[in-house]
Amino acid sequence: MRGRRFGRWATCLLAIAALGAAPACGVEPGPAPGAAPVGDAPAPTRPAADEQAARRAALEAYAGYLAASRAASGRGDPHHPELSRFLADPLLTRVRLTIRDAKEHGAMRTGTLVSDPTVTSVSLDSSPPTVEIQDCLDATGYRLVYARDKxxxxxxxxxxxxxxxxxxxxxxxxxxxxxxxSHEDLPC
Incomplete structure (x- = not known):
């Protein structure tokens, strides 16, 4: 009887010792005693930095697109080199056809186009990654005129x-x- 009691007691002690020595799953260790405190503001995560970079790059491409379109439309040049620097198909072809059409009818764009774009969504996980932009375009000073007499x-x-x-x-x-x-039926 005594042997049986000792066996149970030894088994319980071994189980407790094994549990105490095993690392805790899912628990991260806290800071070491005496360790320097970490700053209050966490560093931006990599995905947040990637999203910010995508927003900036997309808005730069959009501003370049508007500037290149104005320059190409003002010259009546559908093959203006800046267009392909900021645009890709199918929009590139559509812009070129619009400029060519105006030129064939003796017209060109002149004036100022005012833009105030904002990013509405960023999708870096899509294939390919995309950024959606919304803009309130003020084209009241941007006119289609006849090239010969304005x-x-x-x-x-x-x-x-x-x-x-x-x-x-x-x-x-x-x-x-x-x-x-361009949603000309939706004023802003």
């Missing part, structure tokens, strides 16, 4: 309206605007 083409008055665009990161790392819609 008269405004009838029915082409500018408005303040909503515009949306999609920037896509291409395999070479560039962010290009490849989709865009």
């Amino acid at each position: 008269r405004v083409v009838p029915g082409t008055g500018g408005t303040r309206h909503l515009a949306t665009a999609t920037a896509t990161r291409f395999p070479d790392g560039r962010w290009l605007i490849n989709a865009g819609v």
